[in-house]
Amino acid sequence: MQRLGFEGGRVLEPSGGYDSFHIDGDHSSVVFGDYADALPAHVHAARGTEPPRTRFDTVIMGWNTLGPARDAGIASPYPHLRQIVASRHAREVDPSITLTDDPLRTVRSLKQDDGADIWLCGGGDLAATLLPEIDRLVLKRHPVVFGSGVHLFGSAPYASRGFTPVAAHSFTSGVVVEEYVAAAA
Structure with missing residues (x-):
């Protein structure tokens, strides 16, 4: 059974950049x-590397997360993964990408399959929609402060969901990588 992991969760610059x-x-x-x-x-x-294909076999992202790749002429940024893009509207995408207008139903279905984990790749509103299905959070904190930006879980109404810390790694660069798993209900 697959798990949904939200890796790289961070508040982005106000422009959505990195x-x-x-x-x-x-x-x-x-x-x-x-x-x-x-x-x-x-x-x-x-x-000059190859993806190991050991952690994730699927990526789900919002349309705006796919945007920078498309703007750079990259139609399929993760061809080594099953790519799913959540969009409320019909879109033209590379044939290797699956569009969904119901990401929660899609993820619930995917989690029933065998395989590696599912990676939630950005999109605060998408993360808020998928919060009930997120099994693991991997948060990368950088020593940078913004007055505003793209929120980790979008502008969704408040919802409480507990997570238990399982690992934290601090680096001399100032970056901290923290891992959490969903708390038992």
Whole structure:
């Protein structure tokens, strides 16, 4: 049975960008090692690596999360994963991408399948929609403060959901990677 993991959860810059975050540093071994399945194909190509296909076999993302790849001419950013994009509207996408207008139903169905885990790749509103199904949070905290930005769980109404910490790794770069699992109901 698959689990849904929300990896990389972080508040983004007000523009939705990542430019203020630390890319290089001693924390990069976690990003490029433990979470290498979550790297897009063009990053693997630039690094001369192959995705290990050991952590995730599916990625679900919102339309706005797919946008930067499309804007850069990358129609299929994660061809090594089953790619699902949640959208409220019909869209033109690469044939390797599946669109869903009901991400909660889609994830519940996917979680019944055998395989590696499902990676929720961004989209605060999508994360809020999928919160009841999130089994694991991996939060990367960078030593940067924004006055505003894209919220981790969008602008959804308040909903309480408990998670239990299972790991925390602090790096000299100032980045902290924390892992949590959903608390037993």
